[in-house]
Amino acid sequence: MNATKTLEERSLGVEKAGDSGLAVDPIAPSGGEAICLSVIMPTVSWTGCFEPCVRAVLEHSAARGGGGAEILVVFDGVAGPPPVWLTDAGVKVLTTGDCRGPAHARNLGAGEATGNVLLFLDADVEIAPDALERIRTAFTTSPDLVALFGSYDNAPACRGVVSQFRNLLHHHTHTSHPGRAASFWSGCGAIRSAAFFDVGGFDDDFRHPSVEDIELGLRVQAAGGRIVLDPAVQCKHHKSWSLRSMVMTDIFRRAVPWTQLILESHDLPVTLNLDWGNRLCGAAALFSAGLVPLSIAIRSWWPLLAVPVVLLAMAWMHLDFYQLCLRRRGVAFAFAAFALHWLFYLYSTLTFAAVVIGTKVSLALGRLPWPRLFTALPKTSNQRRN
Structure with a gap:
């Protein structure tokens, strides 16, 4: 600093x-x-x-x-x-x-x-x-x-x-x-x-x-x-x-370092992107995505029946946002916004889980927390003190 x-x-x-x-x-x-x-x-x-x-x-x-x-x-x-x-x-x-x-x-x-x-x-x-x-x-x-x-x-x-x-x-x-x-x-x-x-x-x-x-x-x-x-x-x-810049920025410049800050501070604030509504939507996106390989694995289309229910629940939780999109750009844009929002929740939740698991495993093995190897992130405050 x-x-x-x-x-x-x-x-x-x-x-x-x-x-x-x-x-x-x-x-x-x-x-x-x-x-x-x-x-x-x-x-x-x-x-x-x-x-x-x-x-x-x-x-x-x-x-x-x-x-x-x-x-x-x-x-x-x-x-x-x-x-x-x-x-x-x-x-x-x-x-x-x-x-x-x-x-x-x-x-x-x-x-x-x-x-x-x-x-x-x-x-x-x-x-x-x-x-x-x-x-x-x-x-x-x-x-x-x-x-x-x-x-x-x-x-x-x-x-x-x-x-x-x-x-x-x-x-x-x-x-x-x-x-x-x-x-x-x-x-x-x-x-x-x-x-x-x-x-x-x-x-x-x-x-x-x-x-x-x-x-x-x-x-x-x-x-x-x-x-x-x-x-x-x-x-x-x-x-x-662009779609690529959004995904890459969200993962490597935001989700990874932000998760590390949360792990370091031992605090998961219930605010902004981390409020309970967003957490539930993240879990819902991950669950709905997981139903597809599950259906393939068991060779049954029955799990897919839950997908529209989950998606409707996600849409209801952020209805005011999609209404804003509808007012600004129309029906087509509102549907596109929902698809992008679902994708955002999916990769953000996966990144959070990967960083948490990877960091805990790396620390248990006595190694540098693995995300830092790929993102060249700054040291944590604990590492600075040491």
């Missing part, structure tokens, strides 16, 4: 556009703490959706109610010259010098930020016009609030079936679980800078986008910090998903 502001960090790859970034206008009610917001956006490209996403921050920060915000863009890698419009806008531009992952890039930006609240935004996320104001208000009116994160909106930018499904599922998951949270989300998440540095920032051993934000949230919660999910803080996701 490396989120402290050191002279060495300050001397590496820092290019300031303007004297100190955008002017920050502290806003607080009488007697409250003045909230100075620093927006930190890691990126690996100056092109594509990066421009509209940064321009949205610039526009909404300057608008009435935005209050002004310091904006820092951190290029993860060897950066070419930044766009003229970016430097002209007074954005503070930094570079990591080599590809070290978004966790390191965020830490670098946090070390250069001057605000007492850090807002982390992905470079493919376009914030809603009222997002900055909502974040300011939340931290101003709730002195005990340590961190807050929002949700994707229900109108994803990319029109592909997988992209629409994936982003709408994220929207549905977050909007269905408002209030106290057990983790953090860096796609659009804010945290008090003091708390961020107290827990050591993001674990920059994560060299790829993974569960570094969830891991940070676990440390914040363990330190007694209150984290809140506010679905009203919304943003539009511009990421384009």
Whole structure:
């Protein structure tokens, strides 16, 4: 972990556009703490959706109610010259010098930020016009609030079936679980800078986008910090998903490391993707898939009669999500979303089971937990202490 502001960090790859970034206008009610917001956006490209996403921050920060915000863009890698419009806008531009992952890039930006609240935004996320104001208000009116994160909106930018499904599922998951949270989300998440540095920032051993934000949230919660999910803080996701990228990302960048975090902490939180409804759907997907080889093995089609019953039960448990899909894209998309959702549950549950069993067997044999051999995941906190 490396989120402290050191002279060495300050001397590496820092290019300031303007004297100190955008002017920050502290806003607080009488007697409250003045909230100075620093927006930190890691990126690996100056092109594509990066421009509209940064321009949205610039526009909404300057608008009435935005209050002004310091904006820092951190290029993860060897950066070419930044766009003229970016430097002209007074954005503070930094570079990591080599590809070290978004966790390191965020830490670098946090070390250069001057605000007492850090807002982390992905470079493919376009914030809603009222997002900055909502974040300011939340931290101003709730002195005990340590961190807050929002949700994707229900109108994803990319029109592909997988992209629409994936982003709408994220929207549905977050909007269905408002209030106290057990983790953090860096796609659009804010945290008090003091708390961020107290827990050591993001674990920059994560060299790829993974569960570094969830891991940070676990440390914040363990330190007694209150984290809140506010679905009203919304943003539009511009990421384009393919079926392959969805499956590979979910398995190797999320399910595997997240399961390892659960095993390490000895805690399976009942929240977001891990609530009881999702757990039951995961078991149902695995059960329905298992009925097919069972039917073949016993040479009888009778087990297959249970498949539609199980699928209907799954659909009923997430009826509000499929109704959302129906409203957004119609009947065909709703059926496609159900099929993709079933697949998501199947491989996620299989991955969870495989990691749990594989880890326990590996530890019993005195070997390195096997998933780390394939995913190059960072060491656990217990291993760091040793």
